[in-house]
Amino acid sequence: MKFGILVNEGPYTHQASDSAYQFTKAALEKGHEIYRVFFYNDGVNNGTRLTVPPQDERNIQVNWSELGEKYKLDLVVCVAAAQRRGILDESEAKRHGKNADNIAPGFRISGLGQLIETGIECDRVVAFGD
Amino acid sequence: MSMEEDLPGTGDQKKFLYVNRRAPYGTIYALESLEVVLIGAAFDQDVSLAFFDDGVYQIVKDQDTSGIGMKNFSPTYRALGDYEVTRLYVEKESLEERGLTPDDLMEITYEDEDDDWAEKPSVRLVSRAELSEVMAEQDVILSF
Numbered sequence: 001m002k003f004g005i006l007v008n009e010g011p012y013t014h015q016a017s018d019s020a021y022q023f024t025k026a027a028l029e030k031g032h033e034i035y036r037v038f039f040y041n042d043g044v045n046n047g048t049r050l051t052v053p054p055q056d057e058r059n060i061q062v063n064w065s066e067l068g069e070k071y072k073l074d075l076v077v078c079v080a081a082a083q084r085r086g087i088l089d090e091s092e093a094k095r096h097g098k099n100a101d102n103i104a105p106g107f108r109i110s111g112l113g114q115l116i117e118t119g120i121e122c123d124r125v126v127a128f129g130d
Numbered sequence: 131m132s133m134e135e136d137l138p139g140t141g142d143q144k145k146f147l148y149v150n151r152r153a154p155y156g157t158i159y160a161l162e163s164l165e166v167v168l169i170g171a172a173f174d175q176d177v178s179l180a181f182f183d184d185g186v187y188q189i190v191k192d193q194d195t196s197g198i199g200m201k202n203f204s205p206t207y208r209a210l211g212d213y214e215v216t217r218l219y220v221e222k223e224s225l226e227e228r229g230l231t232p233d234d235l236m237e238i239t240y241e242d243e244d245d246d247w248a249e250k251p252s253v254r255l256v257s258r259a260e261l262s263e264v265m266a267e268q269d270v271i272l273s274f
Contacts, residue, residue, distance in 0.1 A: 041158065
């Protein structure tokens, strides 16, 4: 089955991102396709490479980046939600006159149309929120 | 039997339902849900919105945010008809539980192209049971 994943909460405060990660990983291991993982609302905060959680805790951002690398996942952060919350890639940082970017490896920034397209293209969209 | 055979929406359009169940202010969910609806309108899909629980407050009339330093985005709901978003399901029980009546809601209308552009109400009051039927018909449900 072709799944789309929507992550609407950031890391750590809510379990949503952990659950989305576990679901995505399990679906891939069962041979399903993950068309895209779309990060919206505070979910965009999963896409900053600047998180430094304690070493004996899971690193949610690294988990996503490694899973993305292993399965060539399309990890998409909503641009409007990301700009509100200070998640920038190099070109966005430049465009807005900011002196740094923080997008995590394997993530890319794009528009909400990518979420709608996910709904159109997938057999199921599974949303993880609060 | 493959799971694919059970899937609804075999036509070229899918049925999208945006579920709104939180108050318009206090969290950003209502505003960012509306932003998805507006972008999604460009994709020529079959779109409906549902308002229940505290979500019914999103379309209450005479909203005034001047005291909280936030933009009053409620007029945008009245523009949804221009985006061909013409079905806003509002759950009766959620209104009643909050002491609200349909008269407390904004007048939200659309022009019906199949009926000589007659202006018609977009808000459809439904019971909890009816809303569950609406939800069961959908291909994609995005809940914020």
